Amino acid sequence: MIGIFIGVVFSLLGIQLLILALLIGWKMKNLAAENNMKKMMEILKPQFQKYIEGTEPIEPALPVAKKNRFKLMETMLDEFLTEDFQGEQKAKIHLLADKHLAEHYRRVLKKGQWAERINALYFIEDFRLFSLKEEVYQHFMKISKRDEEFRQCIRVCATLQEARLMDAAIESRDLSFGMIKELLYRLDEDLLKMTLERMQLKEDISENMLYAFITFSGEHQIGMLFPFVERKLRDERKEVRLKAMSSLCYYKEMADPAILLGFFGSEHWQERMYAAKLTGACHFEQYKQNLVDLLSDNVWWVRFAGAENIKVFKDGNKMLEQAAADHTDAYARDIAKHMLTREGGNLT
């Protein structure tokens, strides 16, 4: 019996020592490769920088050894992307990426492991590799699992302005609100317009699509969609009304401010809060007293929004000082005091 245990312990120890030796060998090799890469980068990066800036007309030669050539270019071009290159220079970076990296990414999409494929998708997007548009779309069609690969793949399709993706997105009921917004942000003007028109025509779009659409319109202040968003204030669904109110805060205007009045007395505290926010965003002087009334609301967030948006007005501080001193409600006095000293400093 004891022999078995001794055998097990020493065999496991032996296996571990073997793995340790392999890991150490691997680590030493990697450290050497990293040092080598660092040295090559120090030599090549300034040369490529000159080429991108146009001060050097001929593209610098890469090391003869193919090993690490890809990694070197990927790292270097990625670093260039974070620098302040614009216009033609940026286009040159994309061209270099297309020339040196696209083929590798094409192979990875077909045969790479999960993590390698995702990394490839990240860089295809960063380098705007339009030459891989078809491959990425085909890859998207093959993905069945809704994981990081799926999410990144649709982001890349949107970045590469793949119209077929937007068709699928409009039809889909599974895409999250955040994901749809991410896609909308990536579209160029033509594809965006086409997508928005199609969405307006379709009657049974998913709620997430509708929310994303309303929010995106406000965040981008798209004029042609303003009436559509404002109309949604009358929607039967609370969430749609809230999204519309939030969107109008970005527009900072309302064609018919009278609609807002009803929201100050809404049974839903979120609507009372957004009524306060909209009043501040649009500077509706006529609703200032409603904001003061909200200071004694039974929900903290409404009181806070009321006070925060009183402060937006020219005489806001004065109104808050008055509320802090005279308001009959203790919560209202507290929130007014809080707002007055929110940026630091004693009450005067």
Added chain:
Amino acid sequence: MSGTGITVFIEIISWAIIGYMLLAGAIYLVLFLVASPKINKEKKLNRQEQIEEMSINKDTYPISILVPAYNEEAGVVSTVRSLLDLNYPQYEIIVVNDGSTDRTSEKVLAQFGMEPIELAIRTYFKTGEIKRAYRSTLHPHLFLIEKENGGKADALNAGINFSRYPYFAAIDGDSILEQDALLKTMKPIIDSSGMVTATGGTVRIANGCKINRGVIEQVALPKKPLEVMQIIEYFRAFLIGRLGFSRVNILLIISGAFGVFEKSRVIKVGGYKTDTVGEDMELIVRLHRSIKDEKSKQRIEYIQDPVCWTEAPSTVASLRAQRIRWQRGLAETLWTHRGMLFNPKYRGIGLFSMPYYVFIELLSAIFEVAGYFIIIGGLAFSLIETDIAVIMLLVMVLYGSLLSALAVLLEEWTYHKYPTVKSILVLYVYALTETFWYRILMNFWRVQGLFYAFKKKSVWGDMERKGVFSDEAQKEESL
């Protein structure tokens, strides 16, 4: 009972302990096998590219970072500095000075230009009285609350009351976060559109690392064996244990050093429990309980990236106090939620996690300590056959040293945060020595912790912080 009867009895106990330890070791291996496919799958993933989008996305949920601080004058400024440097689109930092008797507040006030503000806070939970609040004039998203002492849980509850955002992160005042820590930890929440309700990341020990103004500049090993062993222990806990549990949504611990939570869910379950020393685990168990009671599909996840660095106790006394406290906290939590044990209503939590924490994490120390006496009794006094004593020793080596050594190999295979070959060798050799000294110490303290839990005796002890994050300490270390 006759002499032979006693010997037979001890032999039976011995085989039971051997069987128990083999089973516990096997469970660790199963957890490792459950975790390793994910580790392997994500090993080559470019983590930087993964969060690039989130750092500029307007829909990345804003978050409140709560820093409960009690006598943290040595490290609080560096902790806050590391938080101010975080890569995250919208967040606020709330330092809660829980009635410190040292200069914690003065340090924050002086360093960040704090000005007093009037309070109008919500009271989701009743907490110790809030005395004053300040806001930084240099960093408008930095706040300091001063309250009367009520313990860490009470300070966190006060922070939740004060916070504005829908998610909060709790971080210890003696820890620092990596620049992308929040983004990485929030990623599962954002990707799942809120289906993940709490996340925790891997915590690493900062002792020995070169830190400059709240940023880890170079990862290195400390010199003290006690500190090195804690590094190995953390590898084992985080790389082998937690990921395995998280994979099947039965994780019961998110480290108190750093975790992110959905505020509304925490408010719903009543916040942190103030009458336990294990408030971090207790909250997670309660969250699981509420999720299962509601038949909700929400999850609690652990991310494997090393994101938070913390200062480990460097003296025997402070380590002892910490371990006794942890053991007591574990015992209290398991006792509070004993109704979940073997309760099929709570599925994996009731049928696997809870029994695991009771029989492996809580009670293993008793079995191991009994094993020490049997080994000594067998080898020195021939109370049992020498063979049994040797087998028990070998099993302890398997369960202690070889599993920890495996964790060291796993760390090198995955994150290889320690940049030199020498570090790996040192860690591996230390791991092999674990059974013969470190584990013995831990087990005796854990047994003590159990007694204290029964007697409800508190041992907070003194952490004796070196302030490994403070600039002054760094200068002294490098002299």
